Amino acid sequence: MNNNIKTNNIRLRQQVRLIPGYILLILWCLFIVVMLGWIVIASLSTTKEIFSDNLLRSGPHWDNYTHVIKNGHLVTAFLNSLLYSASSVFFSILICAPAAYGLARFKFKFSEAIKRLLVIGLGVPGVMIIMPLFSLVSALNVSNSKITLIVIYVVTSIPFSTFYLLPAFTDISDSYEEAAAIDGCGPLRTFWTIVFPLAGNSITTLVIFQFIGKWNEYFMALIFAGSTENMSLSVALYQLIVAMTREGGWSGMFAAVTFVSAPTIIIYILLSKRLIGGATAGGLKG
Structure with a gap:
């Protein structure tokens, strides 16, 4: 019983140590997705809309x-x-x-x-x-x-x-x-x-x-x-x-x-x- 508790505690500590790394990975993935999305939206906007921060205001420009x-x-x-x-x-x-x-x-x-x-x-x-x-x-x-x-x-x-x-x-x-x-x-x-x-x-x-x-x-x-x-x-x-x-x-x-x-x-x-x-x-x- 004690051995199982110790094993569970060790696993819990290992998982807790991984949390900061997972958080950084999630934040990095979100950053990449947001940037890719912004580039796609900017590609469908006019140059004036890009610099005025009003993307797609006049609709998509294919x-x-x-x-x-x-x-x-x-x-x-x-x-x-x-x-x-x-x-x-x-x-x-x-x-x-x-x-x-x-x-x-x-x-x-x-x-x-x-x-x-x-x-x-x-x-x-x-x-x-x-x-x-x-x-x-x-x-x-x-x-x-x-x-x-x-x-x-x-x-x-x-x-x-x-x-x-x-x-x-x-x-x-x-x-x-x-x-x-x-x-x-x-x-x-x-x-x-x-x-x-x-x-x-x-x-x-x-x-x-x-x-x-x-x-x-x-x-x-x-x-x-x-x-x-x-x-x-x-x-x-x-x-x-x-x-x-x-x-x-x-x-x-x-x-x-x-x-x-x-x-x-x-x-x-x-x-x-x-x-x-x-x-x-x-x-x-x-």
Whole structure:
């Protein structure tokens, strides 16, 4: 009886200690929601209403969106960002998933050295490789190209993607592969039809992380695909913000921000449970 009381008291103390943290998280979430709501409302107001603190006084102005979409090349930029993000994530998974599986399952002479190189690659800032990449791209005369940017995105994502998937494949039991081998499945078929789906949670989480990261990436997109026909949404948004700030078109600026941010917010809302579950499980439930 006394032991149960002590246990309950310890749990109660632990829960009480967590209360300040929960309060801070709730306040932060409320702040984010209020700010996002204000931006959306401001995007439907006029610039005069924004500065007079009378948002939506004359009703919603959907023409703010049509104006920035037509004049800011946002449709082209949207399709470009979709191409860059989807293609780079697809090829990254196509390369890194088998690589992570091979490192997790097979021990060979340079396996540990490769893992160390992956860790080193994780610690290299993106700014450090900009100049070497720019020199290489210029020498090959392939600058300002969609394919060039996709290749750069894929290559730079290899260390993180491979290292992230290692635990997922390590924690999958060998018995699945042994059963597949008995049934006559080769290594490649076993991986793609059995092992790969078992790591689904971690792979889905990685896909979301990588997609959002490439969708929001700005610096490399500006340098290697900055022309009007190749620019991504982040580059187009920056140009719109600069133009709208000079013109005083704040309502158009908020409309552009809402248009660009909406896809990532929607993706996170729809897949938040899968994202958090995959990140915390680390492939254990794959």
